[in-house]
Amino acid sequence: MNPVGKPGKAGALMAVEVALQRLLDMAAAAPIVERETLPLAAAQGRVLAQDLVSTLDLPPWPNSAMDGYALRLADCKDEPLVVSQRVFAGQAPAPLAAGTCARIFTGAPVPAGADCVEMQENAVVEADERVRFTEPMVIGQNIRPQGQETTVGEQVLAAGTRLGPVELGLAASLGCASLEVVRKVRVGVLSTGDELVEPGQPLGPGQIYNSNRVLLCGWLRGLGCEVVDAGILPDDLPTTRERLAQLSDVDLILSTGGVSVGEADFLGIALREDGELALWKLAIKPGKPLTFGHYRGVPVIGLPGNPASTLVTFALLARPYLLRRQGVESVMPLKFKVPAGFAWPKAGSRREYLRGRMENGRAIIYRNQSSGVLRSAAWAEGLVEVLEGQTLVEGDEVGFIPLSEVLG
Ligand SMILES: Nc1nc2c(c(=O)[nH]1)N[C@H]1C(S)=C(S)[C@@H](COP(=O)(O)OP(=O)(O)OC[C@H]3O[C@@H](n4cnc5c(N)ncnc54)[C@H](O)[C@@H]3O)O[C@H]1N2
Numbered sequence: 001m002n003p004v005g006k007p008g009k010a011g012a013l014m015a016v017e018v019a020l021q022r023l024l025d026m027a028a029a030a031p032i033v034e035r036e037t038l039p040l041a042a043a044q045g046r047v048l049a050q051d052l053v054s055t056l057d058l059p060p061w062p063n064s065a066m067d068g069y070a071l072r073l074a075d076c077k078d079e080p081l082v083v084s085q086r087v088f089a090g091q092a093p094a095p096l097a098a099g100t101c102a103r104i105f106t107g108a109p110v111p112a113g114a115d116c117v118e119m120q121e122n123a124v125v126e127a128d129e130r131v132r133f134t135e136p137m138v139i140g141q142n143i144r145p146q147g148q149e150t151t152v153g154e155q156v157l158a159a160g161t162r163l164g165p166v167e168l169g170l171a172a173s174l175g176c177a178s179l180e181v182v183r184k185v186r187v188g189v190l191s192t193g194d195e196l197v198e199p200g201q202p203l204g205p206g207q208i209y210n211s212n213r214v215l216l217c218g219w220l221r222g223l224g225c226e227v228v229d230a231g232i233l234p235d236d237l238p239t240t241r242e243r244l245a246q247l248s249d250v251d252l253i254l255s256t257g258g259v260s261v262g263e264a265d266f267l268g269i270a271l272r273e274d275g276e277l278a279l280w281k282l283a284i285k286p287g288k289p290l291t292f293g294h295y296r297g298v299p300v301i302g303l304p305g306n307p308a309s310t311l312v313t314f315a316l317l318a319r320p321y322l323l324r325r326q327g328v329e330s331v332m333p334l335k336f337k338v339p340a341g342f343a344w345p346k347a348g349s350r351r352e353y354l355r356g357r358m359e360n361g362r363a364i365i366y367r368n369q370s371s372g373v374l375r376s377a378a379w380a381e382g383l384v385e386v387l388e389g390q391t392l393v394e395g396d397e398v399g400f401i402p403l404s405e406v407l408g
C-alpha cells in the first residue's frame with residue numbers, strides 16, 4: 001500500500017501510530033551527536049548526553065531525620081541520659097561519650113557510637129539537662145543511613161534523560177556544577193499564508209494575525225531547541241522553494257499551513273518536486289493534512305495551519321520527533337483513562353483529539369471544537385482522545401492527555 005497521497009488529490013489516510021513510528025524511525029536515523037557542557041542553570045530542558053554516575057555517597061554520612069537526641073540504645077535503661085554535646089547541621093560531632101546522649105538537630109551528622117535518634121516530643125528534660133525518654137525505641141530509628149539515596153559509582157541518570165528542575169536538583173545534590181548535554185536541535189520555523197500579519201501591525205481586508213509563530217517558537221524553546229524564525233512565507237511555489245532552500249543549515253524545518261489541497265497550498269508540492277514527500281494525510285482530527293518529508297536533504301514537518309491542528313500535531317508528532325532526534329527514549333505524552341463527562345453519538349472516521357478538561361473526575365470538552373478556535377486550547381487542560389469509529393455515552397472511558405507537561 002502506498003500511504004502517500006498525491007498533493008491535490010484525495011489520498012489514503014495514514015493511521016497516527018504508523019505516521020508516528022515513521023517519524024521516530026527517521027529521527028533515530030538522524031540523531032544529534034554533538035554535545036556541549038553547560039552549567040546546571042543553562043541545562044534545563046536539554047537532554048543528558050552521558051550517564052550521570054555518582055562520585056559521592058548520598059548522604060555522605062548518617063544524619064538525623066529529627067530534632068531530638070542521639071543515643072546508644074543499650075545505654076538507655078532506667079536512668080535519664082545526660083546531654084554531652086550539641087550537634088547542629090553543618091558540624092562534625094565528636095564520638096558519643098558512653099552513657100550519654102547528644103542533643104541533635106535535623107540534618108546533623110549522627111555521632112559515632114549512637115545508633116538511634118529520638119524526637120524531642122518523646123523526651124522529658126529534667127534538671128542538669130538529663131533526658132528521660134518516654135516511648136520505646138528501636139536501633140536505627142530516625143537515622144538516615146550513609147548512601148541511602150545513592151552510593152559512589154551508581155548510575156543516577158541515564159543518557160537520553162530530559163533535564164527538568166528535579167534532574168538538575170539531583171545533579172546538584174551530587175556536587176555536579178555542569179552537565180554534558182546534546183546540542184540544541186536547530187529548527188527553522190515558517191508560518192505560511194498570504195493572509196498573515198504580525199501582531200502590532202494594522203489588519204488589512206482578509207488578513208488575520210499570525211498566532212502559530214508564537215505558539216511554535218514558544219513550544220520549541222521550551223523543548224530546548226534553537227529557533228531559527230524564518231517569518232511569514234507567502235503562498236507561492238517559487239518563494240516556498242527559495243525559503244526552504246535558504247534553511248539548508250537547520251536540523252528540521254517546521255512550518256504551519258499550506259499543506260492541504262487548496263490552490264494556495266505549496267509545501268507538499270515543493271517537497272515532492274525537490275525532495276521527498278514521505279507522509280501526507282493522517283487519520284486524525286484535527287490535523288489531517290500533516291506532511292513530512294525532506295527538502296534537499298533537510299527534514300521538514302509541515303503542520304496544518306489551523307491553530308488547534310498545529311497544537312495537536314505538534315504535541316503528538318513533532319514533539320516526539322524532536323525528542324527522539326536528541327536520543328530521548330520515552331517521547332510520548334502521558335495518557336490516562338478517564339470517564340467521559342459528555343456524549344459522542346456520531347462515530348468519526350478519524351481519531352479525534354478534543355480540547356477538554358477534568359471536572360468532577362470526568363472529561364468535559366470545550367463547546368466549540370473547530371480547529372480554528374485556539375481559545376479551546378486556552379480553556380483546556382488536555383486532549384480527550386476519541387477513537388476512530390467510537391461512539392460514547394457519559395461514563396464511557398476516553399483517553400486524556402494532559403497538556404501542561406507537553407506544552408507547558
Ligand atoms: N478540500 C479540502 N479542504 C481542506 C481539507 C481537505 O481535506 N479537503 N482539509 C482541511 C483541514 S482538516 C485543515 S486542518 C486545513 C489545513 O490547511 P493548511 O494546513 O493547508 O493550512 P492553510 O490552508 O494555510 O490554513 C488553514 C487555516 O489556518 C489559518 N492559519 C494558517 N496559518 C496560520 C497562522 N500562522 N496563524 C493563525 N492562523 C493561521 C488560515 O488562515 C486558515 O484559516 O485545510 C482544510 N481544507
Ligand code: MOO
Pocket residue numbers: 284285286287288289304306309371372
Ligand atoms: O484536520 Mo483539520 O486539522 O480538522 O482542522
Ligand SMILES: [Mg+2]
Pocket residue numbers: 257258259260261262264265
Ligand atoms: Mg490550505
